[in-house]
Amino acid sequence: MATKETADLPLRHDAASRFVPYLIAVMVYLSALALAGAMVIGGAVGGWTSGLRGTLTVHILPNPAGNAATEKDIAAVLALLRAEKDVASAKALDEAASRALLKPWLGSTAAAPGLPVPRLIDVTLKSGAQPDIDALSARLRKAVPRAELDDHRRWLGRLLTFAGSLETIALLVLVLAAAAAALAVIFAARASLAVHKRAIEILHLIGAHDTYIAVQFQRRAFMQATMGGVIGLGAAIVSLLAMGKLFGGVELFGLSQVRFGPLNWLALALLAPGAGLLALVSARLTVLRSLARRI
Amino acid sequence: MQFPTVAIMESAKKPEPIASATSPERAVVRFEHVGMRYGAGPEILRDVNFTLPPRSFHFLTGPSGAGKSSLLKLLYLDHLPSHGTIEVFGRNVAATPRTELPAIRRRIGVVFQDFRLIDHLTALENVALALIVAGARFEQVREHVAEMLRWVGLAEQIHAKPATLSGGEQQRVAIARAVIGKPNLLLADEPTGSVDDEVAMRILYLFEELNKMGTTVLVATHNDKLVSRFAHPRLELQDGETSLLPPVRGS
Numbered sequence: 001m002a003t004k005e006t007a008d009l010p011l012r013h014d015a016a017s018r019f020v021p022y023l024i025a026v027m028v029y030l031s032a033l034a035l036a037g038a039m040v041i042g043g044a045v046g047g048w049t050s051g052l053r054g055t056l057t058v059h060i061l062p063n064p065a066g067n068a069a070t071e072k073d074i075a076a077v078l079a080l081l082r083a084e085k086d087v088a089s090a091k092a093l094d095e096a097a098s099r100a101l102l103k104p105w106l107g108s109t110a111a112a113p114g115l116p117v118p119r120l121i122d123v124t125l126k127s128g129a130q131p132d133i134d135a136l137s138a139r140l141r142k143a144v145p146r147a148e149l150d151d152h153r154r155w156l157g158r159l160l161t162f163a164g165s166l167e168t169i170a171l172l173v174l175v176l177a178a179a180a181a182a183l184a185v186i187f188a189a190r191a192s193l194a195v196h197k198r199a200i201e202i203l204h205l206i207g208a209h210d211t212y213i214a215v216q217f218q219r220r221a222f223m224q225a226t227m228g229g230v231i232g233l234g235a236a237i238v239s240l241l242a243m244g245k246l247f248g249g250v251e252l253f254g255l256s257q258v259r260f261g262p263l264n265w266l267a268l269a270l271l272a273p274g275a276g277l278l279a280l281v282s283a284r285l286t287v288l289r290s291l292a293r294r295i
Numbered sequence: 296m297q298f299p300t301v302a303i304m305e306s307a308k309k310p311e312p313i314a315s316a317t318s319p320e321r322a323v324v325r326f327e328h329v330g331m332r333y334g335a336g337p338e339i340l341r342d343v344n345f346t347l348p349p350r351s352f353h354f355l356t357g358p359s360g361a362g363k364s365s366l367l368k369l370l371y372l373d374h375l376p377s378h379g380t381i382e383v384f385g386r387n388v389a390a391t392p393r394t395e396l397p398a399i400r401r402r403i404g405v406v407f408q409d410f411r412l413i414d415h416l417t418a419l420e421n422v423a424l425a426l427i428v429a430g431a432r433f434e435q436v437r438e439h440v441a442e443m444l445r446w447v448g449l450a451e452q453i454h455a456k457p458a459t460l461s462g463g464e465q466q467r468v469a470i471a472r473a474v475i476g477k478p479n480l481l482l483a484d485e486p487t488g489s490v491d492d493e494v495a496m497r498i499l500y501l502f503e504e505l506n507k508m509g510t511t512v513l514v515a516t517h518n519d520k521l522v523s524r525f526a527h528p529r530l531e532l533q534d535g536e537t538s539l540l541p542p543v544r545g546s
């Protein structure tokens with residue numbers, strides 16, 4: 001005796017829904033890359049802010065009177081800073097270190113002895129200290145007019161705005177991919193409803209609830225989308241690993257320092273069941289809405 | 296051979312309770328000044344009035360195009376009337392929420408004129424579907440469904456798909472599906488149209504047996520010869536209105 005392996009509605013054979021797994025695979029692939037990008041940028045932003053929090057930099061322009069005068073300026077600034085109650089330490093970079101910092105931009109010219117370079121003082125604040133930056137800056141300028149205090153706010157602010165824009169774009173890609181996937185499922189469900197109109201009518205007339213019919217559509221949509229999601233996710237992981245190998249050594253705003261942790265991988269892994277769930281809900285609502293037009 | 300539905304119903308899930316159950320003597324069906332039209336077309340039914348008491352057996356007769364199938368559509372809740380009131384099992388159909396209609400439909404067995412079998416399912420699966428939509432599991436009802444199919448003479452066609460069955464065989468599958476759940480109301484639209492006289496009589500005897508077990512039966516037919524062999528009253532449909540006529544046999 002045969003068992004009932006046949007679904008009431010032969011949705012597996014629908015030509016209209018065959019493209020769904022492939023489309024979902026592409027959407028999940030794009031979403032995974034966008035999400036990974038957003039997480040990398042988020043990680044880098046975290047690195048920047050934590051790295052710069054609690055530090056200040058003082059630039060001292062070269063004194064036209066010569067190196068000795070510049071060294072005098074540095075000593076005056078160091079003395080003033082070390083007297084501040086919020087400063088934990090203040091350390092001047094020697095001239096060679098300052099020239100080394102300019103080397104990526106100026107090349108070997110930076111090492112030319114005749115080229116005047118600004119000197120830098122690295123200031124570390126005490127834990128939890130929140131000094132009045134404007135007042136401190138004024139005191140420094142009064143003591144040494146060529147000293148400039150930089151709390152990195154302007155630089156960091158621009159970078160954060162840029163990073164925020166990238167994250168917004170990544171989020172937009174995610175939303176658009178989800179919308180495209182949902183629309184594909186809705187289109188496929190509507191086409192299947194039309195193809196199986198007669199069988200659905202029969203089920204209806206022998207007493208099937210709308211949900212009995214909807215479950216068959218949502219199950220099919222879930223399976224297709226999850227399958228597509230797994231394929232897309234697999235391809236995205238391969239791409240991300242390949243990108244990590246190719247660009248891992250390239251230093252760009254500290255991005256190479258960002259590491260993918262278990263939570264990042266988990267967020268990516270959730271895209272496949274997420275796509276399945278989205279398809280399930282889209283198919284269910286489409287079918288229930290369509291059936292509700294009948295008596 | 297014993298009609299096999301009693302055992303089948305014991306294994307199937309109990310039907311969902313209807314909010315306001317009918318009292319024992321309340322009409323199973325009541326039509327009051329019912330009219331019906333398709334879209335903006337002309338009225339197929341103009342002023343239909345009748346009641347079907349519990350455990351009654353009626354033939355629905357009338358010339359072709361009189362609206363017998365349309366009247367049955369109203370009865371099996373496929374359409375709503377354009378005017379008038381229809382009560383089925385004491386429920387005003389138009390006022391019943393959509394979510395409660397499936398429970399009413401499950402109490403109605405319908406033999407459609409065009410059989411309405413699902414093409415890709417076997418005869419066994421088509422018949423079992425009537426119980427499965429009510430919550431029964433296929434494994435639970437498989438044997439009983441097979442017994443029903445054997446009873447209607449389809450022992451060899453249990454696993455056949457509708458496309459491989461003759462018109463008469465498809466009709467018997469449709470009948471088996473309609474009666475498998477021992478419905479409170481059985482509606483049949485030309486159920487003997489595709490079978491020979493002997494099978495037609497056998498089908499009517501099956502309906503009579505169900506009727507004796509408490510099912511209210513309404514059979515739409517224009518087979519006067521068949522109608523004359525049974526002592527059941529007729530609902531004659533003509534010009535969009537019904538009139539109750541006595542049985543042909545014995546009248």
